[in-house]
Amino acid sequence: MTADPPLPGRAEAADAPDHRGHRERLRKRFLDAPEALPDYELLELLLGAAIPRQDTKPLAKALIRRFGSFADAVTADVEDLKSVDGVKDVAAATLKVVREAAIRLARAPVLNNSVISSWDVLLDYCRTAMATLPTEQFRLLFLDRKNTLIADEVQQTGTVDHTPLYPREVVRRALALHASAVIMVHNHPSGDPKPSRSDIDMTRAVKDALTAVGIQLHDHVVVGRKGHASFKAMGLL
Template identity: 45%
Template sequence: MDAPSPDYIGHRSRLRERLISGGGDTLLDHELIEYLLMLAVPRRDTKALAKRLLAEFGGMAELLAADAGSIARVKDAGDGVVAAIKIAQAVALRVLQAEASAQPVLANWQALIDYLTARLAHQTIESVRVLHLNTRNILIRDEEMSRGSIDESAVYVREVIRRAIELGSAALILVHNHPSGDPAPSRADIDITRNVIEAGKRMGIAVHDHLIIGRGGHASLRSMGLI
């Protein structure tokens, strides 16, 4: 493989110096992605690929949330590129999840919304998640229940409660995304939530809320007076 040209080495050094001296705010979106990809494919100019990836998915948040298969279909995006993007997403989500778990979620609501938005807002497939809380309302587990439309076939009420009993959960928050971007709840969203609430009552497990995440924001069934 040919060594990088001197011009390329100089460009990489300038990016590194700007990042170290001024922080990430000194780099444009494509430069951040470019530098990330440099670490994955160090002997190749990644500027054009970074711009191509951002253009393909519409922005940085959408790129990080994209599935591996979709990223791999972009020209020149091999396994190293896919892995670099997905590890960046994993690190970001891990940090946000830690912040959301640091305090009782009801007193740390914005941190929870930030985490869920980063995880779900730009997904192209509907994902149903259950947040399990302890008696202090601290997040103890965040699990994906299913992928696909939220209906009786996707959300098995007994399975939600069974899993809560296994984990010793005192309360739950149901979450799913609307790939359309509009977080407005459907009739099925409301009905499923009420079914889980009723089943939880019989076992002493509270359901604090059902959050719907979309690119246009989020909806809380509790705040809307629907549960």
């Protein structure tokens, strides 16, 4: 992986004392009160670690213009990130590291604990991992007899409004893992977590297939920017 080159016309500004002083002041402000930095300055600081000899404020603002927020920028696909002038492999990888770190931090409290008794923690993890994704994704959580997480797997990734999920594949994987129960999770990129008719029909088909082999479907959770919807809480399971 090669370092990202400075943007055209920025080489001299990157080495200027004013630029170095600005970055130091920004770093100090972050250490003093990280929550006070607006999204573009947080991106600017992060990009500065990836592209140390470049004024990264214009690039940070370009990313906010393109994607809308810090969360959307780090969630964006690598190729979409690289479509922004000035973002190369190193900068894109740095942004994706932040997203992966956030997912792992959110998942840590879920591991080795009963998922059912840590439901709010599980929902926080699902929202962190999926709520801002630009396309639909199906995640399957496989549980043992004590409702402890055995495996957390992305089963399918689809388009902005559809992801195919095949009941036989869910059953096959659950049996291979010796799972006693499954929780289905998927996202709605539109932001509205309300289940669609196809979501409901597909969930019933998966439940029937799992029940036939003695495996319980605990819930199907839909997450979006506007919140989440639980099939069990809605009486759909």
